[in-house]
Amino acid sequence: xxxALKTTPxxxxxxxxxxxxxxxxxxxxxxxxxxxxxxxxxxxxxxxSLFDVSHMGQGVLRGEGAAAALERLTPADVQALKxxxxxxxxxxxPDGGILDDFMVANRGDHLFLVVNAVCKEADFDHIAxxxxxxxxxxxxxxxxxxxxxxxxxxxxxRRLGGTEAALLPFMGVADVTLAGIPASVSRSGYTGEDxxxxxxxxxxxxxxxxxxxxxxxxxxxxxxxxxxxRLEAGLCLFGSDIDRTTSPVEAGLVWTIGKRRRAAWDxxxxxxxxxxxxxxPRRLRVGLRPEGRAPARAGTPILxxxxxxxxxxxxxxxxxxxxxxxxxxxxxPGFAAEGTAVELLVRGKPLPARVCPIPFVPHRYRR
Amino acid sequence: MSELRFTKxxxxxxxxxxxxxxxxxxxxxxxxxxxxxxxxxxxxxVVSAGEACAVVESVKxxxxxxAPLAGRIVEVNTALADNPGLVNAEPTGEGxxxxxxxxxxxxxxxxxxxxxxxxxxxxx
Numbered sequence: 001x002x003x004a005l006k007t008t009p010x011x012x013x014x015x016x017x018x019x020x021x022x023x024x025x026x027x028x029x030x031x032x033x034x035x036x037x038x039x040x041x042x043x044x045x046x047x048x049s050l051f052d053v054s055h056m057g058q059g060v061l062r063g064e065g066a067a068a069a070l071e072r073l074t075p076a077d078v079q080a081l082k083x084x085x086x087x088x089x090x091x092x093x094p095d096g097g098i099l100d101d102f103m104v105a106n107r108g109d110h111l112f113l114v115v116n117a118v119c120k121e122a123d124f125d126h127i128a129x130x131x132x133x134x135x136x137x138x139x140x141x142x143x144x145x146x147x148x149x150x151x152x153x154x155x156x157x158r159r160l161g162g163t164e165a166a167l168l169p170f171m172g173v174a175d176v177t178l179a180g181i182p183a184s185v186s187r188s189g190y191t192g193e194d195x196x197x198x199x200x201x202x203x204x205x206x207x208x209x210x211x212x213x214x215x216x217x218x219x220x221x222x223x224x225x226x227x228x229x230r231l232e233a234g235l236c237l238f239g240s241d242i243d244r245t246t247s248p249v250e251a252g253l254v255w256t257i258g259k260r261r262r263a264a265w266d267x268x269x270x271x272x273x274x275x276x277x278x279x280x281p282r283r284l285r286v287g288l289r290p291e292g293r294a295p296a297r298a299g300t301p302i303l304x305x306x307x308x309x310x311x312x313x314x315x316x317x318x319x320x321x322x323x324x325x326x327x328x329x330x331x332x333p334g335f336a337a338e339g340t341a342v343e344l345l346v347r348g349k350p351l352p353a354r355v356c357p358i359p360f361v362p363h364r365y366r367r
Numbered sequence: 368m369s370e371l372r373f374t375k376x377x378x379x380x381x382x383x384x385x386x387x388x389x390x391x392x393x394x395x396x397x398x399x400x401x402x403x404x405x406x407x408x409x410x411x412x413v414v415s416a417g418e419a420c421a422v423v424e425s426v427k428x429x430x431x432x433x434a435p436l437a438g439r440i441v442e443v444n445t446a447l448a449d450n451p452g453l454v455n456a457e458p459t460g461e462g463x464x465x466x467x468x469x470x471x472x473x474x475x476x477x478x479x480x481x482x483x484x485x486x487x488x489x490x491x
Binding site: 031032036037038039041224227228293294295297317318320325347 | 400401403404406422424425426427428429448451
């Protein structure tokens with residue numbers, strides 16, 4: 001492990017739990033704990049799992065016109081976001097490509113942002129460079145972020161004294177005291193399960209994580225299970241399923257574009273989004289179910305039955321819930337219909353697969 | 368049954384008469400985690416020493432398995448198709464990958480014995 005890697009406030013906890021640490025986005029992060037990825041994955045679907053996601057970027061936008069300022073960089077309707085509510089949104093480029101996906105919450109007197117770890121420097125620079133004098137961006141580098149995910153997450157929050165958190169609807173946010181520690185909680189996550197993302201001061205992160213892990217329903221889970229869970233849930237990974245070249249239309253993320261924004265066409269990339277909505281995009285993100293057991297990983301070519309190249313797998317692996325391989329990738333719209341037979345070229349061999357709906361495993365959010 | 372020999376790529380070899388059985392080591396299966404798929408070579412394929420001839424996939428990633436010795440593949444472990452978890456459960460037993468008829472059995476002399484492999488693992 002390189003000394004140059006950054007660590008999260010939970011570094012020593014991970015090591016004491018026996019985590020296998022790997023480099024991710026410049027951080028030493030737990031890939032898995034002794035239980036292993038599959039067992040951590042299953043535990044999250046059955047009970048509740050705690051993930052350290054402190055490598056992600058947290059920030060605050062404060063000042064007159066903060067929502068309007070952020071709307072100059074995203075197609076989301078930020079101004080319509082009510083206090084106590086959070087939204088999933090995209091940062092888009094003028095050419096319609098996706099710069100990152102992020103969460104934005106209205107906390108009354110400020111907006112709270114969570115951006116991807118790999119993009120956080122670029123995102124915060126980008127946002128800061130486009131703010132009017134009345135709006136300030138403050139990075140919250142002194143805060144940790146953990147995710148408690150799974151059907152038992154709500155009961156765990158209650159047992160920690162977080163009744164306000166347990167009462168939140170999906171995408172609700174509130175300040176909550178958990179095990180005596182003040183935290184900012186949103187009812188959201190990246191697993192398809194009900195759950196919470198909990199922002200806490202770095203100095204109190206380990207105490208809070210230990211209090212959560214002390215609950216008999218909770219087990220720690222690493223980045224490996226986080227990735228297999230989000231893949232089953234059909235959620236995009238920035239840098240794999242969405243990037244500078246993919247548009248919100250191609251990625252199936254038009255729902256993140258506010259209605260008002262789609263009438264005004266006043267966001268970066270509006271021209272491309274509008275053209276693709278009117279004439280159809282060049283390609284679409286689809287779910288894929290390979291036959292047999294061989295996983296088709298990111299980069300696997302997708303071919304038509306006659307051998308014509310259609311596109312590539314962008315995320316692929318083995319679904320512990322389905323005990324079968326699953327993948328997402330891009331194909332031309334003519335091949336995007338459910339049930340379309342395609343071939344995945346795995347190690348030079350064409351593997352039959354079918355286009356299927358995503359998510360692969362139904363979401364269980366608390367609506 | 369003879370003792371195991373090991374490669375630096377974490378395969379093991381066990382000679383039984385003229386045929387060598389090959390699998391991946393306990394260290395390798397631990398590092399990989401839950402094995403979800405194994406791709407095995409065709410029976411009859413002639414391989415050279417160090418040639419990638421099988422693939423083992425965990426939830427996270429795919430890894431090549433190399434032929435420890437030159438020779439001809441004479442049998443593969445078809446049980447792994449339905450139960451790849453055998454690689455985790457019994458890496459040096461029921462979780463074997465393939466059997467090879469070595470072109471030159473003396474090649475095995477160059478492989479590590481158990482003590483040497485344990486010492487090698489210490490250096491990683």
